[in-house]
Amino acid sequence: MEFAYSDKTKELQDRLNRFMDQYVYPNEKTYNEQMEAFGQNRWQVPQIIEDLKVKAKEEGLWNLFLPESERGGGLTNLEYAPLCEIMGRVGWASEVFNCAAPDTGNMEVIERYGNDRHKKEWLEPLLEGKIRSAFLMTEPAVASSDATNIETRIERDGDEYVINGRKWWSSGVGDPRCKIAIVMGKTDPNAEKHRQQSQILVPLDTPGIKIVRMLPVFGYDDAPHGHAEVILENVRVPAENLLLGEGRGFEIAQGRLGPGRIHHCMRTIGVAERALEKMCQRLLTRTAFGKKIADHSVWEQRVAEARIDIEMARLLTLKAAYMMDTVGNKVARAEIAMIKVAAPRVALKVIDDAIQAHGGGGVTSDFGLAKMYAGMRTLRLADGPDEVHNRTIAQLEFKKFREQLKAAAE
Known part of the structure; x- marks a missing residue:
């Protein structure tokens, strides 16, 4: 590299x-x-x-x-x-x-x-920044960390698909410019486990879509973007709105999530850098017990650890990006999972120390650190919780040694 x-x-x-x-x-x-x-x-x-x-x-x-x-x-x-x-x-x-x-x-x-119509109708205005969009996958009634649990139905009826289900954490739905959503649901509950799901384009002005509420994150509404709970009741869209074909939902998701996790993790590192910057500025400009707070050894330790952790997280994320470019998402599966666990944890630790450095001011809205913390804590759940990614990492690690043990036994 x-x-x-x-x-x-x-x-x-x-x-x-x-x-x-x-x-x-x-x-x-x-x-x-x-x-x-x-x-x-x-x-x-x-x-x-x-x-x-x-x-x-x-x-x-x-x-x-x-x-x-x-x-x-x-x-x-x-x-x-x-x-x-x-x-x-x-x-x-x-x-x-x-x-x-x-x-x-x-x-x-x-x-x-x-297809060409999708690109003309939705991709072009998105690329021009004229509209915004949402992705509806997570559901309140099931453990959505296992996406095979998703219950929303996408059923063919002539030249249309009919969608019924309840989604939440539908980020972006609150924005008045949000015009299109990609919805993930089941087209065939009897198919092989990872061939039951499909993804379909659903204009948000389609009859049958109801926004139940906007979900707060530690009290923040994240307006105007927001995170919605949405009911889809007999929502009808043209059959050609189905992406790639029935049963291809997981395939689409894997193509989407790799780059998305790189983006999330590098933005997260940017947040950590900003928090470290705020922490250092605070420590260098406040005096306690006769000297700058920065001169108290506990803060030297915390600042040093923040710098080390940020550098490690950045290098791991760049390694994952490099591998995606050179050997593909599948081979980079472990690295992608590792960065998704590591980057938010690092950011949360740095932000937490920055809050501590600001004292009571750190938990107010005055310095932006509380909102930073709320956003980064959410990322330990978004795009799959830590536990799912750790499971992937562990399974890949065990696989190496199972193969060694099998070879030795033979």
């Missing part, structure tokens, strides 16, 4: 950092003020987002993902990963560059598996 970033990545890093310095960091307060001005009706888009999207387009910092498509930035996973880290330093920054989840994953799915 080549440890130096490519020239293309270095150039984009410089441009992204300049954009963040000039437009994003100075407007964090503006974003918060515009959200507060909405009062109780928070499901609106702050104008600063739309203003900065125009500037990002003008500067060519737009749609940098989609590594295997001429519609995207032409970057490999390894080249794109460090750009995610920069965007991740501010929670809403990825959207400014049209590189936010779940839109990136949905666009990749439509690009890979959609």
Whole structure:
């Protein structure tokens, strides 16, 4: 593995950092003020987002993902990963560059598996940043960490599919610009376990879709994006909205989740870097017991461990991205699982120490650390909980030694 970033990545890093310095960091307060001005009706888009999207387009910092498509930035996973880290330093920054989840994953799915009509009707406006999207998989009635449990039905009826089910943690549904969802459900409950599921495109204005509630995360509503509980009752869509074919849902999911986890983990490292930055600034500017807090040895220990952990998590994530580019997602399965466990844990530890460094201020909204913590804690569940990824890692590890023991026995 080549440890130096490519020239293309270095150039984009410089441009992204300049954009963040000039437009994003100075407007964090503006974003918060515009959200507060909405009062109780928070499901609106702050104008600063739309203003900065125009500037990002003008500067060519737009749609940098989609590594295997001429519609995207032409970057490999390894080249794109460090750009995610920069965007991740501010929670809403990825959207400014049209590189936010779940839109990136949905666009990749439509690009890979959609037909020409899907691309014209949904992919193009998503790529232009005119609309947003959602991915509906998790369900409240079953343990969705095992996706074979999902009960939502997708049943053929002539030239249409009829969808019935209840979903939750449907991130993005609260956004007024959210127009299309990819829904995962069962087309054949009697098929082989991993051939029961399919994925289908469902416009959110289709009759039969009801938003039950927006789910809070540790009290945060995450408006205007949000996470919805949704009922689908006799929702009818054209049969051609089914992606790839019946029983191909897990195949689509695996194609989507690998890159998505790279993006999530590198954004997470960006969050950890921001928390470490806030922690160091606080420690160097506050005095307790006659000296700067930074000079108390316990804080030297915590800052050192934060730096070590961040570097390790970044290198592991870049290794996974490199392997995805060179040997494919299947071979990189263990590395992808490892980064999904490691990155949020590292970020949570760094944020927790940063909160401690800020004292009572750390748990308020004043420094943004409490919201950071809520978001990162969620990532230990999103895209599969830690336990599922640890199970994958352990099974792959046991497999190596079972093969050795079998060979020795023979």
